[in-house]
Structures are given as structure tokens and as C-alpha cells.
Amino acid sequence: MRRRTAAALVAAIILAATGCGGSPQEGAKTVDPQAKVKLTWWTGQTDAAQKNLEELAAEFSKKHPNVTIELSSGASTTDELLQKLSAGFASGVYPDISYTFGNWASQLQESGKTLDLTEKVKDPAVNWAEFPASARTTATPNGQVIGFPAIVDNLALLYNKSVFDARKVPYPTDEWSWDDFRAAAKKLTDPAAKIYGTAYSVSASEDTTWHFWPLLWQRGGAILSQDGKQAAFNSQAGVDALEFLRAMAVDDKSVYLDQTDERYAPLFADGRIAMIINGPWTLHDLKEKKTDYGVAFLPGTNGDHQTVSGPDVWTLFDNGDANRAYWSYELIKWITSAEGDARSNLAQGNLPLRASETALPEYKTYVKEFPGAEKLVANLANAKQARPTVSGYVEMSRYIGEAISKALQGAAAPKAALDEAAAKSRQALAGG
Structure with missing residues (x-):
């Protein structure tokens, strides 16, 4: 978990944004997987982690040439993302995907700007239950799934x-x-x-x-x-x-x-x-x-x-375009798959999002390079309660x-x- 220092005032701004005049531009109402799409992704990362995600985004676009991904850290520090998102909600200009701290989840969902993925993650191909319970709870404020776990951790x-x-x-x-x-x-x-x-x-x-x-x-x-x-x-x-x-x-x-x-x-x-x-x-x-x-x-x-545990979330936002929503979901589903996560989180020394990653070659390299990592993975079982998402x-x-x-x-x-x-x-x- 990264530090969580955003002020309560910013949370109030997000809630107020629901009543502001800003709204996304009208886009496609039905999904056309072949349509050209440009996604905006705020990663909240810098340096090596940012470069790693840039490489993965480029690989995704190569597999799906109709999808262009505009990727940036989004702010000079991750803490500032909440304020930038709140300003974007008010103006109607905000990303399709953003890294968000788990303790922002309720305010983001209550803004009315997030996508509702509750039914989509029931797809067996997602294997939603494989994410730690605390991470799934954090990504499901007020009973609505708003994104995928981005980071799992523990003390x-x-x-x-x-x-x-x-x-x-x-x-x-x-x-x-x-x-x-x-x-x-x-x-x-x-x-x-x-x-x-x-x-x-x-x-x-x-x-x-x-x-x-x-x-x-x-x-x-x-x-x-x-x-x-x-x-x-x-x-x-x-x-x-x-x-x-x-x-x-x-x-x-x-x-x-x-x-x-x-x-x-x-x-x-x-x-x-x-x-x-x-x-x-x-x-x-x-x-x-x-x-x-x-x-x-x-x-x-x-x-x-x-x-x-202090899970963070790849939160997906509704920009009024079915194609952007479709590809945002596909991108983050791929990034958080066992293979995708092994190349992103494990490569940066973070804990694996999914239990199945322990069988991958990347996991063996990870625990060798980062002494104590296996103990922290085992400690996930001691994270029996989630912080409130209220x-x-x-x-x-x-x-x-x-x-x-x-x-x-x-x-x-x-x-x-x-x-x-x-x-x-x-x-x-x-x-x-």
C-alpha cells in the first residue's frame, strides 16, 4: 500500500461533482470491437513501474491495433490523483482508467462516474474469486464492483x-x-x-x-x-x-x-x-x-x-462510450490476469494478485530477488478483515x-x- 493522505475536503468535492454540470461526451451506445478507440489511463506510477506499464500497454495495442492507449502517471504523486479526478468529474473530462487508493472507493462510486462491473466479473474467465477477499471487498463499495485489484499488500x-x-x-x-x-x-x-x-x-x-x-x-x-x-x-x-x-x-x-x-x-x-x-x-x-x-x-x-491489507484498485470510469468501456475492461482484465500480473506487479516487487501465480516461473524469480516476499504472501491469510468501504x-x-x-x-x-x-x-x- 502506498501512503493515503488525501484530505477529506477532496472527498466532499467528489460527492458534490455528481451535481455538477460536467458530463462525458456522447459516444457509441453499443459495442463494436473493431471500432477505433482511444483510452486514457492514469497509472499513478513513476520510473520503473511506469515504464513497465508502458511496455505492457504497447503490447496490448499491438494485439489490438484499433486500440490506442494514452498512458500517463496522471499526477506528480499518487495522492494527487483524487483531486485531479474530482476536478475532471466537475468538467466532464476524466480518464477511462485510473489507479486509486482503496480508501477512496466509496467516494468514487458515489460520484456516479464509475462503471458498474458487478455482472461482468461473474464471468468464469475472470476468476474473480481468486483475488484475495479483502481486495474484492475494497473494489466493491456499496455492493458495486468499480474496478479490479491493482495492488494487494499487508503489514x-x-x-x-x-x-x-x-x-x-x-x-x-x-x-x-x-x-x-x-x-x-x-x-x-x-x-x-x-x-x-x-x-x-x-x-x-x-x-x-x-x-x-x-x-x-x-x-x-x-x-x-x-x-x-x-x-x-x-x-x-x-x-x-x-x-x-x-x-x-x-x-x-x-x-x-x-x-x-x-x-x-x-x-x-x-x-x-x-x-x-x-x-x-x-x-x-x-x-x-x-x-x-x-x-x-x-x-x-x-x-x-x-x-x-490496503488493496488499491484499477478503477474504471464511464465516459459515455460503450467501446471505451469495453476495451478499458479488456485491458485491465488482461493486466490483472495471472500472466499479466506476473509481468507487472511481481516484476516490481509487489505481492501477486492471484494465488495461481505461485506456480509461475516469474514467482520463483520474485521470491529469490526479494527476501521475505514469501512470508508476506503467506501473511495474506492473516488479513481476515477489510477496512470499511463506507x-x-x-x-x-x-x-x-x-x-x-x-x-x-x-x-x-x-x-x-x-x-x-x-x-x-x-x-x-x-x-x-
């Missing part, structure tokens, strides 16, 4: 072997409890050398929030009430989870508090932080820096090592992130901070 425990070796601390295991984690973090912290046992983002972004969900879920807590209308994260389970983090940060002083989301991973790679809770997107940088690291499942509560999640996430940040910096007690976040979230969850 695991990454540890720097060099730091552990220097302090003569045993490496983490898949059976660790959170008490084991806390004890190790204290032993590994060296204030004089400015080495921390672990790290946590206090930027109040989605990076802050989603790291909290496993601790909540493992204690039996829930993010929302069963009807999805009320906050439930401020339960005793939530308070206990935040108190645990607060104690590590404030009492033990074993946590590097990252104000930006962007510092703790490089510091881990450089041996300044012993352990981080992170995912597969970090492996490429660790490989480049030649960091000696290991990967284990998240520490658990009473044997529950549940994690969280209207208001983006805004609610910000309030929770602020609560976590205050508690970890000693500015608020966990219960008071979470109660305040729950109160602030009421209007967002009610659609306000």
Missing part, C-alpha cells in the same frame, strides 16, 4: 538483523506477542547512538491509522458498528490498543515518532531503527540498500496474528490519526483522544 514485522546482532537480541518469530515486541524494542533502543527499537507515524495520515487496526482487531474490537453508521473504534479494545502504543512511545521511549510518514523506512534500512511494521513496497528499497533484514508475522494477541472513511481516518498522534506524543489520554475522534466522525459517517 508485517520487518527487522534489521544488524541491529539485533549488535545488541545480541534474538530475532522475532511468527509466534511473538506484543509484549515480546515491546520488550525487544526496549532492549534495542540506544538513546546515545540515536537508535530506536521501533517507529510509528504521527502524521495523522492513513499511514498512522491503518497501523492501528491490527491491534484493535486482535483485541476483538471493531472499527464501526455492524450497520456501518457509528464509530466503534473507541471501545475498550481500542483504548487498550492505543494505551499499549502510548506506553511504548511515552514511557519506554523506544518509538521513533515520524512526523512525515517518509523517514522511518529509510532509517530502518540504515540501521537507526530495529523494527518497523511495514509491507512489500519496502522490499525494493531494502534490496537497493543491501540491508540485512528479516520478515515475520505481526506480533499477536492471545495467538491472533491478524493483520490489515462514505466518510477518509474523513474518519484523519480524526483517528489525529487521536493516535496526540496519544503517542503525550498530548492526550487514549480514551479521551478516541472518544473525541468518534464524536467528530459522526457527521462524516452520516454522509455529512
